[in-house]
Amino acid sequence: MNKKGILLVNLGSPRSTSVNDVKEYLDEFLMDERVIDYRWIFRALLVQGIILKTRPAKSAEAYKTVWTDEGSPLIVITEQIQKKLQKVVDVPVEIGMRYAQPSIEAGIQKLVDQGVTEIVLFPLYPQYAMSTTETVIEKAEEVRKKNFPTIKINYIQPFYNRDIYINCLAESIKEKLPENFDALQFSYHGVPERHIYKTDPTKTCNLNDCCSREDNPSHQFCYRHQCYKTTQLVIDKLNLPKEKTIVSFQSRLGKDKWIEPYTDETLETIGKKGIKNLAVVCPAFVSDCLETLEEISVEGKEQFMHGGGENFHYIPCLNDEDRWIEVVKTLCEEKLNDFYLV
Numbered sequence: 001m002n003k004k005g006i007l008l009v010n011l012g013s014p015r016s017t018s019v020n021d022v023k024e025y026l027d028e029f030l031m032d033e034r035v036i037d038y039r040w041i042f043r044a045l046l047v048q049g050i051i052l053k054t055r056p057a058k059s060a061e062a063y064k065t066v067w068t069d070e071g072s073p074l075i076v077i078t079e080q081i082q083k084k085l086q087k088v089v090d091v092p093v094e095i096g097m098r099y100a101q102p103s104i105e106a107g108i109q110k111l112v113d114q115g116v117t118e119i120v121l122f123p124l125y126p127q128y129a130m131s132t133t134e135t136v137i138e139k140a141e142e143v144r145k146k147n148f149p150t151i152k153i154n155y156i157q158p159f160y161n162r163d164i165y166i167n168c169l170a171e172s173i174k175e176k177l178p179e180n181f182d183a184l185q186f187s188y189h190g191v192p193e194r195h196i197y198k199t200d201p202t203k204t205c206n207l208n209d210c211c212s213r214e215d216n217p218s219h220q221f222c223y224r225h226q227c228y229k230t231t232q233l234v235i236d237k238l239n240l241p242k243e244k245t246i247v248s249f250q251s252r253l254g255k256d257k258w259i260e261p262y263t264d265e266t267l268e269t270i271g272k273k274g275i276k277n278l279a280v281v282c283p284a285f286v287s288d289c290l291e292t293l294e295e296i297s298v299e300g301k302e303q304f305m306h307g308g309g310e311n312f313h314y315i316p317c318l319n320d321e322d323r324w325i326e327v328v329k330t331l332c333e334e335k336l337n338d339f340y341l342v
């Protein structure tokens with residue numbers, strides 16, 4: 001009888017907030033061709049010759065503001081999800097990070113040590129992008145072929161439009177929304193525009209209105225569409241008028257054009273347009289991390305207040321909420337059952 005197990009995969013964080021550890025992490029992260037998709041030589045020139053000269057010190061300072069006694073929020077929360085999930089499923093659950101430690105390889109090894117031969121791997125990203133789901137699957141397949149050729153892996157697909165996830169996200173937002181707010185902003189991690197064109201096999205997405213329309217054939221691989229879709233489904237569930245919602249994209253890096261509108265520019269200008277009380281949620285992340293706790297909660301708040309805003313309310317990610325653990329369990333069980341069908 002084959003033994004099954006679950007591997008939860010998140011992005012990963014530096015080992016510590018020292019500049020050297022942050023540099024090592026950024027080196028691995030940004031040298032991924034699905035994150036910075038230039039030819040190796042140009043990527044190396046950009047990353048090692050320019051970004052790693054200054055960014056690690058700046059990022060290390062930012063990490064210090066969110067770091068906890070247990071470590072990076074992203075890792076700590078992923079471990080909390082693992083522990084809670086382990087209590088409600090009867091197969092072993094381990095975690096692996098796409099970058100740095102604990103690695104995907106270490107996670108698979110832990111499962112194999114417990115006798116597991118069939119793994120359900122859950123990339124913890126609701127929306128597909130080449131820098132999210134795709135790079136996780138590529139890496140896991142590389143590790144599997146090299147070190148665990150007899151192990152089977154079943155991958156959980158993006159769940160940005162799944163009812164169970166939308167219900168969970170909508171409930172969570174509803175509970176945390178302040179009584180009075182002029183707008184709810186959905187801020188998603190951005191990606192360079194080029195990534196969307198590159199991963200669109202239909203070549204029909206032009207990054208305009210088509211991303212928020214129902215019927216474009218590119219949607220299965222369009223990260224921007226999937227962000228709009230998650231938003232639309234959540235606001236329908238919450239019965240929020242569209243005029244009270246904003247979608248934007250954060251965390252851009254470098255000189256390329258990233259998908260628009262940009263979160264920082266939006267935050268700097270909406271105060272003057274009459275939005276004084278703002279709530280912000282970040283549904284590209286299932287766990288709080290540097291990009292939510294620092295970039296949005298601290299920097300984003302400053303940008304909003306500076307631009308004439310009055311009250312800024314950050315809505316935390318799903319983290320280890322029980323209702324989210326139920327969703328993770330259901331999505332994993334669907335895939336565990338798939339093994340019986342083949």
Ligand SMILES: C=CC1=C(C)c2cc3[nH]c(cc4nc(cc5[nH]c(cc1n2)c(C)c5CCC(=O)O)C(CCC(=O)O)=C4C)c(C)c3C=C
Pocket residue numbers: 011012013014026034035036055059072074125129131132189190191192223251253284285288289290291
């Ligand atoms: C070209 C650069 C980047 C792309 C493309 C990108 C896509 C992307 N990232 C996430 C999720 C996270 N990113 C995080 C941090 C982070 N992201 C980039 C760059 C790109 N991301 C950098 C350089 C950093 C490091 C921090 C910094 O220096 O600003 C994090 C937080 C990690 C943590 O330890 O807390 C997450 C999570 C998604 C979902 C995504 C594509 C949609």
Ligand SMILES: [Fe+2]
Pocket residue numbers: 189251
């Ligand atoms: Fe990122």
Ligand SMILES: [Fe+2]
Pocket residue numbers: 205206207210211218219222224225
């Ligand atoms: Fe699109």
